[in-house]
Amino acid sequence: MEKGRACEAYGAEVLKLTVGPELFYVLLRTLEETGFFNASRHTPFGIRGVEPLGAEVGREVTERYGRAPDAVVVTHAGGGNVTGTARGLLAVGCANTRVVGCSVDLSGLHMAGNTSLTAAISLARTLPRDHVVVVQETEYTGAGKHHNSQLAFARSRGIEVRRGDPRDNVPGVAIVLPERLDQVQSVPLDLDDLRSSYLRNAAAHLPVGQWSPADRTFLAADLKVDPDWVAAHTPDEGARPRPTTVSTAWIVAGGHCGRCCPWPPTDDGNSPGA
Secondary structure, eight states: OHHHHHHHHTTOOOOOOOSSHHHHHHHHHHHHHHOOOOOOSSSHHHHHTTHHHHHHHHHHHHHHHSSOOSEEEEEOSSSHHHHHHHHHHHHTTOTTOEEEEEOOOTTTOOOOTTHHHHHHHHHHTTSOTTOOEEEEOOGGGGTTOOHHHHHHHHHHTTOEEEEEOGGGOBTTTEEEEESSGGGOOOOOOOHHHHHHHHHHHHHHHSOGGGOOHHHHHHHHHHHTSOHHHHHHHOOOTTOOOOOOOOOSOOBOOOOOOSSSSOSSOSSSSSOOOO
């Protein structure tokens, strides 16, 4: 809401939509009707504009602490912010920095505020005391997604909201908030599962038999694996994507070539790949 008002203050027309397939459909239709330039962050050009954030984090942490950040935790939704931040870090030499994309359990609650900060608390407990963890993007609290609004809406829909063990969460039934800091836990997501999902999506949009050597080289680089891994995990001709469930996760996201890796994704609708 706040972002929309800011755009309107500068004279822009704002189309308000829910977060779903219609968001991208209306975007594409509007571009077709108006001929305007697509300045969305969810394009390769837009993601390029996020890269300076990662570069700034890498440079400032190195200058202040004499070492590159050990981990940068980024709230993960469409994946553009994670991707741009990761590329920016690489551009300034932070090749060993761990990029951690985190999301709430999307099966029961929409993205609420300070997701990356919460994940960083869980991650920091597993690291040596002298490691540096950077939290990038906690702006959702100011984007109409404050957790109080989310929880009030849940209560109005008959969802039980209480404190206790978060493992007792039941999507659509109960939201259980942690009582103690040690109950704040993240659930790692297997990156190889995401990489395989990425390849299945690629095959669904461009048959494997039509993949060129350049396509395979790109996929290997984008997935951060060697070409042999891509060859071993390439789906059979005609294979269809299977649904996957994304929970609170640590995800490293990559980019999209636009040919065999379309945007937005069609596998689980949340993760752009590994």
